[in-house]
Amino acid sequence: MEIKAMKEARTLLTAFDYEPAPLERGYTDRSLHIRLGENRVEARAVPALVREKFIGGKGYGLKLLWDAVKPSTRWNDPENAIIVAGGPICGITQYPGSGKSLVCTISPMTDMPIDSNVGGYFGPYLKFSGYDALEISGKSEKDVVIFIDGNSGRVTIEEAPLEAVDGHVVAEQLTEMYAEDEEDKKNISIICAGTAAEHANIGLLNFSFYDLRRQVARLKQAGRGGIGRVFRDKKIKAVVIRFRGTKGNLNKPADQSRINKAGIKLHRQIHDLDDAQCRMRQIGTANIIEVMDAYDLLPTHNYQYGSHPDTYKIASKVFIEKYTTQGMPDGCWYGCSLSCAKTADHFELKTGPYKGHKVTIDGPEYENAAGLGSNCGIFDPEIILEANFYCDTYGVDTISFGTITAFAMECYERGIIDKSHTGGLELTFGNAMAQLELLHQMSRGEGFGYHIGLGVRHLKQYFAEEFGADRAFLEDIGMEQKGLEVSEYLPKESLAQQGGYGLTNKGPQHDEAWLIFMDMVNNQIPTFEDKAEALHYFPMFRTWFGLMGLCKLPWNDTTPADNGMTDEPAKIPEHVQNYVDLYNGVTGASIDKHELIRQSERVYNFQRVFNIRMGKGLRVHDAMPYRSMGPVTAQEYLSRQERYDQQMKELIGVDPEGKSVEEKIAIVRAYRVDQYEKLTDAVYKRRGWSSEGVPTTAYLREIGMDLPEVLEVVTPLQA
Amino acid sequence: MIQVNGKPMIWSEGMTVASMLKEKNYIYAKIVVKINGVFIPVEKYESTFIHDGDDVKAIHMLAGG
Numbered sequence: 001m002e003i004k005a006m007k008e009a010r011t012l013l014t015a016f017d018y019e020p021a022p023l024e025r026g027y028t029d030r031s032l033h034i035r036l037g038e039n040r041v042e043a044r045a046v047p048a049l050v051r052e053k054f055i056g057g058k059g060y061g062l063k064l065l066w067d068a069v070k071p072s073t074r075w076n077d078p079e080n081a082i083i084v085a086g087g088p089i090c091g092i093t094q095y096p097g098s099g100k101s102l103v104c105t106i107s108p109m110t111d112m113p114i115d116s117n118v119g120g121y122f123g124p125y126l127k128f129s130g131y132d133a134l135e136i137s138g139k140s141e142k143d144v145v146i147f148i149d150g151n152s153g154r155v156t157i158e159e160a161p162l163e164a165v166d167g168h169v170v171a172e173q174l175t176e177m178y179a180e181d182e183e184d185k186k187n188i189s190i191i192c193a194g195t196a197a198e199h200a201n202i203g204l205l206n207f208s209f210y211d212l213r214r215q216v217a218r219l220k221q222a223g224r225g226g227i228g229r230v231f232r233d234k235k236i237k238a239v240v241i242r243f244r245g246t247k248g249n250l251n252k253p254a255d256q257s258r259i260n261k262a263g264i265k266l267h268r269q270i271h272d273l274d275d276a277q278c279r280m281r282q283i284g285t286a287n288i289i290e291v292m293d294a295y296d297l298l299p300t301h302n303y304q305y306g307s308h309p310d311t312y313k314i315a316s317k318v319f320i321e322k323y324t325t326q327g328m329p330d331g332c333w334y335g336c337s338l339s340c341a342k343t344a345d346h347f348e349l350k351t352g353p354y355k356g357h358k359v360t361i362d363g364p365e366y367e368n369a370a371g372l373g374s375n376c377g378i379f380d381p382e383i384i385l386e387a388n389f390y391c392d393t394y395g396v397d398t399i400s401f402g403t404i405t406a407f408a409m410e411c412y413e414r415g416i417i418d419k420s421h422t423g424g425l426e427l428t429f430g431n432a433m434a435q436l437e438l439l440h441q442m443s444r445g446e447g448f449g450y451h452i453g454l455g456v457r458h459l460k461q462y463f464a465e466e467f468g469a470d471r472a473f474l475e476d477i478g479m480e481q482k483g484l485e486v487s488e489y490l491p492k493e494s495l496a497q498q499g500g501y502g503l504t505n506k507g508p509q510h511d512e513a514w515l516i517f518m519d520m521v522n523n524q525i526p527t528f529e530d531k532a533e534a535l536h537y538f539p540m541f542r543t544w545f546g547l548m549g550l551c552k553l554p555w556n557d558t559t560p561a562d563n564g565m566t567d568e569p570a571k572i573p574e575h576v577q578n579y580v581d582l583y584n585g586v587t588g589a590s591i592d593k594h595e596l597i598r599q600s601e602r603v604y605n606f607q608r609v610f611n612i613r614m615g616k617g618l619r620v621h622d623a624m625p626y627r628s629m630g631p632v633t634a635q636e637y638l639s640r641q642e643r644y645d646q647q648m649k650e651l652i653g654v655d656p657e658g659k660s661v662e663e664k665i666a667i668v669r670a671y672r673v674d675q676y677e678k679l680t681d682a683v684y685k686r687r688g689w690s691s692e693g694v695p696t697t698a699y700l701r702e703i704g705m706d707l708p709e710v711l712e713v714v715t716p717l718q719a
Numbered sequence: 720m721i722q723v724n725g726k727p728m729i730w731s732e733g734m735t736v737a738s739m740l741k742e743k744n745y746i747y748a749k750i751v752v753k754i755n756g757v758f759i760p761v762e763k764y765e766s767t768f769i770h771d772g773d774d775v776k777a778i779h780m781l782a783g784g
Binding site: 276277278279290291294295514515517518521522523524526534538552553555556557559563564565569570571572 | 724725726744745746747748749751753758776777778779780781782783
């Protein structure tokens with residue numbers, strides 16, 4: 001009855017019929033464009049030049065976004081667009097991790113392009129429905145649901161007043177509404193956000209897939225940068241796609257056997273080695289919680305420290321033994337034998353509007369455990385799971401929320417804010433109920449939770465202007481850069497990782513480069529030039545996943561047995577060759593590992609220039625908060641005094657004897673900031689950029705990204 | 720004294736690969752160990768002795784995160 005009432009309350013705004021374009025060698029060469037407000041829907045051909053230069057996925061997203069916006073466009077302007085695109089490999093079922101969507105928009109956090117990589121079935125179904133990309137721009141006055149029927153070739157936009165907004169509810173409602181029967185539910189995928197995304201700039205997008213075994217619509221997240229905020233600002237409740245007939249060869253690859261061969265090899269490797277390697281099939285990315293703690297890399301108490309005596313309470317085995325369901329298929333796209341998408345089933349919520357409900361929680365991912373847990377001083381696995389659930393259903397980025405809350409907690413503990421500012425919440429580290437209350441407030445757009453939802457950059461200004469806080473100190477301890485919160489690794493002892501966070505296009509997210517072990521532990525990249533090479537290669541290599549619609553986990557969370565014997569083990573050469581084979585097998589091209597990097601270089605530099613076009617993307621924007629580089633406070637210094645004193649002697653050449661803690665902090669700071677500046681110089685040089693971080697016209701011509709609109713932006717900035 | 724990943728570590732009599740990894744708290748599952756360039760398989764960590772002056776690599780196979 002509930003579904004019937006929802007349907008009856010619908011008002012059809014427009015319908016668009018199309019002939020689904022055939023997929024050929026990974027492409028349909030068509031894109032779908034929806035203009036809300038005007039209720040306009042159209043299909044366009046993808047120009048050959050766009051396919052050549054931008055490849056797919058994130059490349060298509062950035063190109064369409066560039067064409068949609070002006071330098072003055074902000075996140076809530078109608079012309080801002082949300083673009084969803086897989087890539088040519090997206091949708092194959094023979095190789096793990098091949099069902100990803102890439103989502104781009106102008107971010108409310110950073111005022112420049114953000115891109116986010118997400119699982120669920122939407123990306124493959126979009127391609128199978130005839131489109132390489134979906135662009136949604138404009139704004140609706142009332143809440144709408146967009147429906148794409150990929151079999152009949154029909155797109156509708158309907159006003160939808162009665163459907164829920166929270167992710168886990170609306171995903172269930174719409175799966176039920178659009179599926180003809182239980183079996184058909186697997187053919188439905190939904191993009192939705194949540195109630196907090198109506199108020200919080202850290203709003204995310206959920207992408208669903210239906211789990212037939214658990215009989216629940218599960219949610220994967222395009223988490224970073226506030227795309228959900230843009231989605232709800234456009235009054236979109238959901239985008240629904242239905243496609244029946246998924247099978248392994250829908251991409252119409254040029255050479256199926258080449259793809260099969262790579263896939264079989266990797267499936268066998270995962271089967272034989274995963275239990276002794278990362279245990280992705282048992283616990284997913286959460287396998288590294290205790291590992292990060294052991295190497296002093298697990299952020300605790302707002303990145304002050306890298307380990308905590310209570311970490312054992314949230315170690316991976318706790319989740320394995322007590323919460324996550326084992327032995328169920330856990331891939332977020334067909335054919336992924338790495339199956340890292342774990343769930344806690346029948347979890348009874350203790351707080352909030354769904355208190356008492358038994359729910360399925362996708363997680364915990366490592367980032368959730370570290371961000372919602374240790375970084376906030378919370379070591380209760382049930383709280384982490386509950387916060388994880390509410391973040392997902394409210395549409396909140398767990399990484400940003402964890403980092404923002406940790407920052408606010410430190411400010412509270414240092415007396416910068418108090419109960420009169422937090423609405424009575426005692427925001428000390430470890431106060432789990434206060435953390436959850438912030439989430440509930442955020443979903444209602446109320447109280448201190450509302451401010452939390454606007455991000456660390458907002459809080460720094462808010463605390464300084466409203467409460468007289470020391471702005472310089474807040475800049476030191478507020479872990480954001482470019483407006484985006486730092487993800488959940490402590491980079492203080494790895495200069496390369498400081499660059500891996502700071503010298504990025506979208507902000508300090510580790511999906512460009514995670515170099516901590518190579519740098520801090522393995523000592524494989526000791527010089528600035530070594531680090532710069534790594535900060536060129538890995539961001540380019542990993543950008544390629546986003547062009548293809550691939551997940552990065554099967555690249556390096558499983559390793560061939562003989563990988564250590566190869567000449568470049570960190571790159572995992574056998575897997576790189578797999579990707580070359582996949583691309584050539586799908587598209588019929590004949591690229592090698594060098595051309596793979598070149599494909600990424602074009603898009604990566606396009607994104608850098610896009611940032612510059614939006615008034616960002618220069619050296620000044622690549623600076624990092626000092627908390628990411630070294631000890632800000634005496635407590636931090638004293639907690640690792642032996643390490644810092646030793647480094648002062650051996651690296652800086654200064655005897656710490658007789659110096660006060662404050663003097664030593666200042667000496668270490670001067671050295672580490674200087675190291676970061678030198679690293680920046682080396683990386684810019686390696687990337688073909690000027691000392692201000694601007695791609696040179698000569699380099700853009702060399703890599704083939706010398707489009708007129710690109711040169712128009714950078715030419716005036718050439719030194 | 721030995722070198723582990725290019726950095727000095729105090730050597731002790733009877734040190735094995737397993738005891739060295741434990742002392743360094745290297746708990747990550749995907750580590751490749753070489754002594755003076757010779758690969759040591761996991762099943763020999765307990766029985767392989769490290770000698771004073773050895774150059775040890777304990778390479779952690781993770782560049783992802």
